[in-house]
Structures are given as structure tokens and as C-alpha cells.
Amino acid sequence: MSLLEIIDLRAKVGDREILKGINLTVKHGEVHAIMGPNGSGKSTLAGVLAGRELYEVTGGQVLLDGKDLLEMAPEDRAREGVFLAFQYPVEIPGVSNMYFLKAAVNQIRKHRGQEELDAMDFLNLVREKMQIMKMDQTLLNRPVNTGFSGGEKKRNEIFQMAVLEPKLAILDETDSGLDIDALRTVSGGVNAMRSPERGMIVVTHYQRLLNEIVPDYVHVLADGRLVKSGGKELALELEAGGYAALGIYDEEEAVGRV
Amino acid sequence: MSDSTQTIETFANQEYKWGFVTDIEADAIPRGLNEDVIRLISAKKNEPEWLLDWRLKAYRHWLDMEEPSWANVTYPPIDYQNIIYYAAPKTKTDAPKSLEEVDPELLKTYEKLGIPLKEQEMLAGVAVDAVFDSVSVATTFKEKLKAQGIIFCSFSEAVQEHPELVKKYLGSVVPASDNFFAALNSAVFSDGSFCYVPKGVRCPMELSTYFRINAKDTGQFERTLIVADEGAYVSYLEGCTAPMRDTNQLHAAVVELVALDHAQIKYSTVQNWYPGDKDGKGGIYNFVTKRGACRGVNSKISWTQVETGSAITWKYPSCLLIGENSVGEFYSVALTNNWQQADTGTKMIHIGKNTTSTIVSKGISAGHGQNTYRGGVKILKSATGARNYSQCDSLLLGDKCGAHTFPYLEVRNTSAQVEHEASTSKIGEDQIFYCRQRGISTEDAVSMIVHGFCKEVFRELPMEFAVEAQKLLGVSLEGSVG
Numbered sequence: 245m246s247l248l249e250i251i252d253l254r255a256k257v258g259d260r261e262i263l264k265g266i267n268l269t270v271k272h273g274e275v276h277a278i279m280g281p282n283g284s285g286k287s288t289l290a291g292v293l294a295g296r297e298l299y300e301v302t303g304g305q306v307l308l309d310g311k312d313l314l315e316m317a318p319e320d321r322a323r324e325g326v327f328l329a330f331q332y333p334v335e336i337p338g339v340s341n342m343y344f345l346k347a348a349v350n351q352i353r354k355h356r357g358q359e360e361l362d363a364m365d366f367l368n369l370v371r372e373k374m375q376i377m378k379m380d381q382t383l384l385n386r387p388v389n390t391g392f393s394g395g396e397k398k399r400n401e402i403f404q405m406a407v408l409e410p411k412l413a414i415l416d417e418t419d420s421g422l423d424i425d426a427l428r429t430v431s432g433g434v435n436a437m438r439s440p441e442r443g444m445i446v447v448t449h450y451q452r453l454l455n456e457i458v459p460d461y462v463h464v465l466a467d468g469r470l471v472k473s474g475g476k477e478l479a480l481e482l483e484a485g486g487y488a489a490l491g492i493y494d495e496e497e498a499v500g501r502v
Numbered sequence: 503m504s505d506s507t508q509t510i511e512t513f514a515n516q517e518y519k520w521g522f523v524t525d526i527e528a529d530a531i532p533r534g535l536n537e538d539v540i541r542l543i544s545a546k547k548n549e550p551e552w553l554l555d556w557r558l559k560a561y562r563h564w565l566d567m568e569e570p571s572w573a574n575v576t577y578p579p580i581d582y583q584n585i586i587y588y589a590a591p592k593t594k595t596d597a598p599k600s601l602e603e604v605d606p607e608l609l610k611t612y613e614k615l616g617i618p619l620k621e622q623e624m625l626a627g628v629a630v631d632a633v634f635d636s637v638s639v640a641t642t643f644k645e646k647l648k649a650q651g652i653i654f655c656s657f658s659e660a661v662q663e664h665p666e667l668v669k670k671y672l673g674s675v676v677p678a679s680d681n682f683f684a685a686l687n688s689a690v691f692s693d694g695s696f697c698y699v700p701k702g703v704r705c706p707m708e709l710s711t712y713f714r715i716n717a718k719d720t721g722q723f724e725r726t727l728i729v730a731d732e733g734a735y736v737s738y739l740e741g742c743t744a745p746m747r748d749t750n751q752l753h754a755a756v757v758e759l760v761a762l763d764h765a766q767i768k769y770s771t772v773q774n775w776y777p778g779d780k781d782g783k784g785g786i787y788n789f790v791t792k793r794g795a796c797r798g799v800n801s802k803i804s805w806t807q808v809e810t811g812s813a814i815t816w817k818y819p820s821c822l823l824i825g826e827n828s829v830g831e832f833y834s835v836a837l838t839n840n841w842q843q844a845d846t847g848t849k850m851i852h853i854g855k856n857t858t859s860t861i862v863s864k865g866i867s868a869g870h871g872q873n874t875y876r877g878g879v880k881i882l883k884s885a886t887g888a889r890n891y892s893q894c895d896s897l898l899l900g901d902k903c904g905a906h907t908f909p910y911l912e913v914r915n916t917s918a919q920v921e922h923e924a925s926t927s928k929i930g931e932d933q934i935f936y937c938r939q940r941g942i943s944t945e946d947a948v949s950m951i952v953h954g955f956c957k958e959v960f961r962e963l964p965m966e967f968a969v970e971a972q973k974l975l976g977v978s979l980e981g982s983v984g
């Protein structure tokens with residue numbers, strides 16, 4: 245059974261249809277990159293998979309290890325192992341990163357029928373992941389993302405992912421905002437998490453991330469559809485010629501509606 | 503979105519667990535207020551002449567006063583002739599001398615409220631005065647405190663046993679004519695707690711009063727007086743609940759604190775009077791006057807309050823900073839949900855040199871709740887070197903509620919340093935989704951954010967109460983330090 249199966253998925257915001265029939269299968273152990281022009285629907289797809297109520301699903305099906313994902317509440321999807329690294333991580337003043345993460349870990353463990361971690365075990369887990377991600381200790385004691393720099397926020401997302409050990413990780417433009425060294429560390433952290441059980445969807449605009457996190461497949465999302473799929477070389481073609489070289493252009497722009 | 507907004511709105515909306523009624527016969531006087539009623543109350547308590555005179559004077563003042571209308575709250579006119587001003591559970595003996603004589607029904611009531619009064623089950627380290635309707639029904643650990651010279655008893659008992667202290671300090675901080683509700687209280691107050699900590703004594707345990715309104719259509723008018731003599735320290739807690747009834751009940755209390763040289767009083771409140779139902783029916787009108795006087799040099803008074811109950815709260819625990827270097831503090835969390843209204847804050851009046859005050863106010867509004875912070879900082883000419891820091895934050899849950907801030911500042915000494923910070927934030931749909939994406943339910947997310955918002959105030963509460971307060975806000979205890 246595939247880890248994730250997306251079948252003819254359609255979704256809209258307000259009156260506007262944004263996903264117009266997405267089909268994608270991610271098998272255990274695979275890394276899929278999704279690229280595509282601004283506004284094509286990449287974050288929408290990520291949000292729909294995570295269960296954001298802002299988007300209304302109008303058709304299609306999504307199965308996670310055979311289970312109907314669209315039926316589940318967002319927190320249940322997370323507990324089932326779906327992790328979204330946000331393009332724009334949210335600030336939560338007053339709630340420390342540590343406290344937040346401990347609550348998350350224990351909710352997920354509870355769901356899996358595992359014992360909750362006590363303060364000591366949690367600290368050990370966090371220490372280990374902190375080293376891999378070269379996370380600054382002080383960031384952990386600060387309120388969630390509050391006042392973090394753009395890069396620190398992104399690093400924090402991947403750090404959370406490392407602690408939560410999801411089944412399916414969706415990274416939405418994790419590379420944006422990272423400096424060269426940070427990109428390397430964060431990619432290293434992601435690569436360390438690649439495993440035969442885990443699948444990943446990596447949304448990015450740039451080849452430089454895919455040099456670090458080498459994908460098994462690359463897809464191009466344009467105007468709400470996956471219009472082209474291939475191996476890792478597809479990303480290189482895009483890098484060289486842009487979307488236009490592939491005959492992909494923004495429909496609205498082309499028709500002159502923008 | 504609608505889903506999380508709804509949960510946010512119903513968050514503080516959990517069932518009021520303290521709403522039961524104790525079936526006990528009450529000795530109540532007829533409705534209404536006049537001089538005879540006051541004489542009757544005074545006679546029931548076997549009071550000395552001077553106290554009756556004091557009451558009557560207050561009553562005559564009150565007759566000439568107008569109910570204040572400046573607060574940002576609305577309610578139908580109160581019919582003061584339709585209130586029962588005194589109700590007491592009937593006991594076999596006049597006043598129970600020991601817990602064995604206390605009606606088991608009453609003991610059960612407090613047990614149900616989580617305040618066991620039986621010696622063997624008592625909260626270790628907390629002495630409790632239990633006030634039921636108009637009278638104090640039991641005070642625990644009295645003997646142990648007495649050994650150190652600390653007086654902790656019901657107000658009625660203090661009037662009998664320590665009239666000189668009562669006479670000296672009663673009304674010395676909140677005069678009988680101070681305001682409409684204080685004057686009313688002065689005329690009809692029935693009981694409350696009294697505490698005196700002698701020179702140099704550090705009170706070894708938390709002192710606490712638990713107020714319970716039970717009888718129908720009665721008002722509760724209690725009076726608390728705490729005096730910390732030179733170098734003394736006392737931490738005092740106050741808790742309160744009431745049954746769910748669909749008529750409004752009036753609670754007009756007065757609390758007076760006096761701190762002499764180097765003395766320190768820490769006064770904490772967890773106010774959980776019945777707030778009314780989700781349509782705004784019933785609930786307590788909580789119109790309270792609380793004031794402390796830092797009379798001595800280096801004295802300190804801290805007010806910490808967590809206000810989650812009452813249909814209407816009108817309350818401004820204040821400090822008169824008279825002694826040089828004296829310190830006043832006010833830490834407050836006020837939550838209004840459904841149709842609750844709160845107009846609360848503090849007044850810091852700087853009179854002595856180098857006096858400092860700190861105000862931290864956290865207002866949380868949900869449902870149709872209206873939350874007003876009203877704070878005054880007054881620095882008199884004499885208060886050279888005075889400093890004040892005020893921080894006043896509002897958190898909105900949902901979009902039908904309101905938060906309002908009225909800071910008043912009056913500075914008559916140019917050496918004063920005054921700092922004011924304010925913020926308003928809203929729990930956003932994006933924050934809730936972020937939490938849910940990490941496996942945390944909406945409810946837990948909201949309570950986590952609310953708790954984070956209140957942290958600075960909770961930190962000021964004594965342990966036992968911090969826990970209680972968190973529970974009240976629907977916050978899980980686990981790993982509560984952030």
C-alpha cells in the first residue's frame with residue numbers, strides 16, 4: 245500500500261477553485277519535489293493535506309496508508325503522522341517552544357498508545373535533535389517563533405519535525421530565508437530523517453535545495469494541476485529554462501486577466 | 503475557521519461546577535433595608551453601641567449617595583428594598599465553638615467545594631475561615647496561629663474579643679462614606695475575616711477565607727480587615743462561589759489592609775462567583791471595594807486577583823503608598839465570557855518619597871464578554887522619586903467580545919518616573935491551526951495560549967491557588983511552567 249494517495253483532489257477558497265484535480269502517489273521512503281510558479285497552488289495543496297479549514301475540498305480523495313485523510317480533523321492527521329513545515333510559521337506569544345513541543349510529542353504518543361514522555365526523557369530527546377539541527381538552546385526557551393528571524397523560524401520547523409518523527413513530511417519552501425550554511429544544516433537534518441518508512445513532499449522554487457535533498461521525483465504544479473512529472477533532472481531543466489521553456493505559463497497572465 | 507472560533511468561544515464556557523444549593527434551614531430576616539434592619543443585624547451579633555452607631559452613620563450617608571454610573575457596565579436598576587440583608591444557617595448552638603458543632607451539611611458543602619474543614623483532611627499550611635451567607639461557620643488552625651500571637655478569626659468574633667483593634671482600624675482605610683457600595687456594606691455588613699499579625703511575626707501559613715453564598719435573594723456583605731504590624735508578613739487568600747440561580751445576587755464587600763513599618767501583606771483572590779448562564783441570566787453582581795494602606799516605611803502590599811466569575815465585576819484593589827519606600831503591586835487576570843462584564847483595575851496613590859508601584863493587568867474576553875481595565879496612577883507633590891510601571895494586555899477570543907482600557911495618570915511631582923505599556927491581541931485561526939497541525943487540539947491550544955498570556959500573574963499566586971486558578975481557566979496542569 246502506498247503511503248499517500250491523492251486522487252483527483254479539488255479544492256477552493258471562497259468561490260475560486262485552486263486545486264483542479266491533483267493526482268499523486270507517494271510510496272514509503274520516497275521524496276517528491278513539487279515546483280511551480282507563484283500562486284499555482286502548492287501551499288494550498290499542503291494546507292489541504294494538513295486539514296486547514298480555510299480551504300474547501302470539492303472533490304477527490306486522499307488516503308494515508310489506506311485511511312481516509314480528508315475525514316480526519318487536523319490534529320488527528322498530525323497524530324497519524326502528517327507533518328507540515330509551514331511556509332510562514334506562526335508566532336505564539338507566551339507559550340514556550342519547549343512546552344509547546346512537549347505537548348505535541350505527548351499528544352502524538354498518546355494517540356499511538358505510547359507512554360507520555362516525562363520531563364527528563366523529553367529533554368534527552370530534544371537535546372539529541374538539537375545537536376543534529378544545530379539549534380540554539382535559547383530559541384527553545386523563547387515563545388514559539390515569537391521574534392524569531394525568518395531563518396530561525398524555518399530551522400525551528402525542521403527541528404520540530406525531527407522531534408515529532410512523522411510518517412509523511414510536507415516541507416513548504418523550507419529553504420526560503422535560510423543562509424547558505426543554514427540551508428546545509430537544515431538539509432542535513434532532513435536527509436538524516438529519510439528512511440524506508442517515511443515519505444516527504446518538498447515544495448521549493450530552487451534547485452539549490454534539491455542539490456542537498458535529492459528527490460526521487462519532481463512534479464510541476466501549474467494552475468492547480470500537476471502538469472509535468474519526472475526524475476530529479478526535471479528540476480535542472482526548470483532551473484535552466486524557467487517554466488516557459490516547458491510550455492507552462494500562468495493562465496491568468498497569458499489571458500491578460502492580471 | 504467556524505469550528506475553531508466556536509471552540510474558542512465555548513472554551514471558558516465549561517459547566518459551573520460549584521452551582522449546587524445546600525439544603526439547610528436559614529435564619530433570615532425580612533427583605534428590605536431601614537434603620538431597624540441595621541439594628542436587628544447589630545443585635546443578632548451582640549455588637550457594642552459604637553459599632554451600631556458607626557453602621558447607622560454609614561446608612562444615613564448611603565441614603566444621600568447615588569449609585570455610581572461611570573463604570574463601563576450595564577444592568578437593570580437594583581431594588582435595594584428587595585434584598586435580604588442577613589441570612590445565616592440555623593445552628594443548634596448560637597455559635598459553633600468547634601468543628602464538632604458545625605452542621606455536617608455545611609462541612610459537606612465545603613468538602614464538595616474542595617475546602618475540607620475537618621482537621622485531619624485540612625489543606626496543610628492553609629488556615630481557612632469559612633463564610634456561609636452572612637456568617638463565618640468555621641475557622642481552622644486558630645489555636646496554632648494564636649501561639650504566635652496571630653489573630654485570625656471571623657469579623658464578628660473580633661468585634662467581641664478584640665474590640666480595641668477593630669475600633670482602631672475599621673474604616674481607617676475605606677471610610678464608611680467612601681463610595682455607594684462601601685457605605686452600604688458599612689451599614690449592613692454581617693461577617694468576614696479579621697487578621698492581626700503582631701510585630702516581627704512572619705505568619706507561618708497561608709490564611710484564607712472561603713466565601714459561599716447559598717441562600718436565595720440574599721446579598722452578601724462581608725468585611726475583611728487585615729493588619730500587619732511592624733515587620734510582620736502575611737499571605738492571605740480569598741476564594742468564593744455561589745449556586746446557580748436565575749436571579750441576580752448582590753455581593754458588596756469591603757476589604758481593608760494596613761501595613762506598618764517594614765510589614766508586608768500579600769492578598770490573593772480567586773473570584774469565581776456564579777457568572778450567570780450562557781444567555782446572561784442570573785449571576786452575582788460583584789461590587790467590591792478593596793484598599794490597602796502602606797502606612798509604614800518599606801511596607802509592601804500586593805494584590806493578585808484572578809476574576810473569572812460574577813455577572814458584573816466592579817472592583818479596584820488599590821494602594822495608598824504613604825510610608826517612604828513603600829511598594830504597591832497589582833496583578834490581575836480578569837476573564838469575561840458569555841454576557842459577563844468586568845470593569846476592574848487599580849489605583850496607586852503615591853504619597854511618600856521613593857514609593858514604587860507595579861500594575862500588571864491581563865484581560866481576557868470571550869463570547870459577548872466586555873472587559874474593561876480602569877487604572878489610576880496618582881503621584882502627589884510629596885512623592886519625590888516615585889515610580890510606576892503599568893502593563894495592561896487584552897486578549898480577545900472570538901469577535902463578539904470587547905476589551906477597553908482606561909488608564910488615568912496624574913503626576914504632580916516632576917521627579918516621577920511613569921511607564922505604561924498596553925497591547926491587544928486575538929487568538930488567531932492561524933495560531934490554532936498551527937497547534938492542531940502539531941497534534942494539539944483546539945481546546946488545548948486555546949488554554950495553552952491563555953495560560954501563556956496569564957503567566958506573569960499566575961506566578962504571583964501562592965502555589966495552591968495557582969493550581970486552582972489554572973483549573974478555572976481550563977488549563978491542564980501538566981508541565982505548567984513555560
Ligand SMILES: Nc1ncnc2c1ncn2[C@@H]1O[C@H](COP(=O)(O)OP(=O)(O)OP(=O)(O)O)[C@@H](O)[C@H]1O
Pocket residue numbers: 257258262280281282283284285286287288289298331
Ligand atoms: N485565503 C485565501 N484567500 C484568497 N485567495 C487565496 C487564499 N489562499 C490562497 N489563495 C490564492 O490561491 C492561489 C494559490 O495560492 P498558494 O499559496 O497555494 O500558492 P503557492 O503555489 O504556494 O505560491 P508561492 O510559490 O508564491 O508560495 C493564489 O492565487 C492565492 O492568492
Ligand SMILES: [Mg+2]
Pocket residue numbers: 286287288331416417
Ligand atoms: Mg506557497
